[in-house]
Amino acid sequence: MIWLTILAMTLLVFASRYLFLEPKLPLRLNPQAQKLLSYSSPAVLTSIWAPIVFLPGGEPGFSFSNPYLIAATVAALVAWKLKNVLLTAVISMTVFFLLSYIPLFV
Incomplete structure (x- = not known):
């Protein structure tokens, strides 16, 4: 169960970073969301x-x-x-x- 939790958290962190850092993906945040995340x-x-x-x-x-x-x-x-x-x-x-x-x- 612990290994499953570690693997799930690893996938979650990687996916969330990948979505925002990969330049080829068409996902863009509006300026208000970028300011909020700053x-x-x-x-x-x-x-x-x-x-x-x-x-x-x-x-x-x-x-x-x-x-x-x-x-x-x-x-x-x-x-x-x-x-x-x-x-x-x-x-x-x-x-x-x-x-x-x-x-x-x-």
Whole structure:
């Protein structure tokens, strides 16, 4: 049953991607639908990172001892100022590592 579910989900994902990415198919979305779909990636990414950053351990973590919140804030500031994805990822991961694994707040 698990293999059948995995196969069905694989076919569903492939078919949905193929329909929109194959240039020879006559399927085109109108501009309103394209604009609506442009919001889906930020919405999905926000639904992934927001609980991790704001609810570590399942409860609100708005404090200076929350490495997720501090690293996310640093990442937002670096991305805003430098506009460089690679540098933003490296700097924010370094900040998170330093806050998580090196006891600065002893």
